[in-house]
Amino acid sequence: MTRLLHITERDTWEAARPTGWYRMSTRGVSLDQQGFIHCSLPHQLRTVAEFVYGDGDEDLVVLxxxxELLGVPLKYxxxxxxxxxxxxxxxxxxxxAVTGVVPVERDAEGRMLLPE
Known part of the structure; x- marks a missing residue:
């Protein structure tokens, strides 16, 4: 199993849960628009999170x-x-396939506190 990480707005994740499917690629862009869902490996998460959400104060979570539970193609x-x-x-x-949901907090300087 590979642990994939995807950062998103909490409301987006909560809206997906009752449907059974998560369909957002990245901030403001759906799977249908992009063609795939952007993810990160643990060592890539900070760079992606700061690039995509560094300017905001959204309520974020890391999925x-x-x-192994995807059932759809995964490409690197x-x-x-x-x-x-x-x-x-x-x-x-x-x-x-989402085995954990980690809230993203911010420290006193506004830097995101992300899972390792």
Whole structure:
């Protein structure tokens, strides 16, 4: 199993739960618009979180996704040649594949406190 991480707004996650499927790619962009759901490996999360959500004060959570429970294609792709490859999920994530939901807090300087 690979532990995939996806940062999102708490409201977006809560809205997905009763449907059984999570369908957001990234901040303000759906799976249908992007074609895949952006994820990170643990060592990539801070860079992604700061790039996508560093300017806001949204109520965020990190979804911990079990790659073996996806049932849809998972590809590792680099945003440009020679760059680090990021996991991309090519289909909706079943809520049952989300094995953890970690609230994102901020320290006194506003820096996100993220899971390791």
């Amino acid at each position: 911990v996704i079990d790659s 792709e680099a945003p440009e040649p020679g760059a680090d490859e990021f996991p991309h999920i090519y289909g909706p994530v079943p809520v049952g």
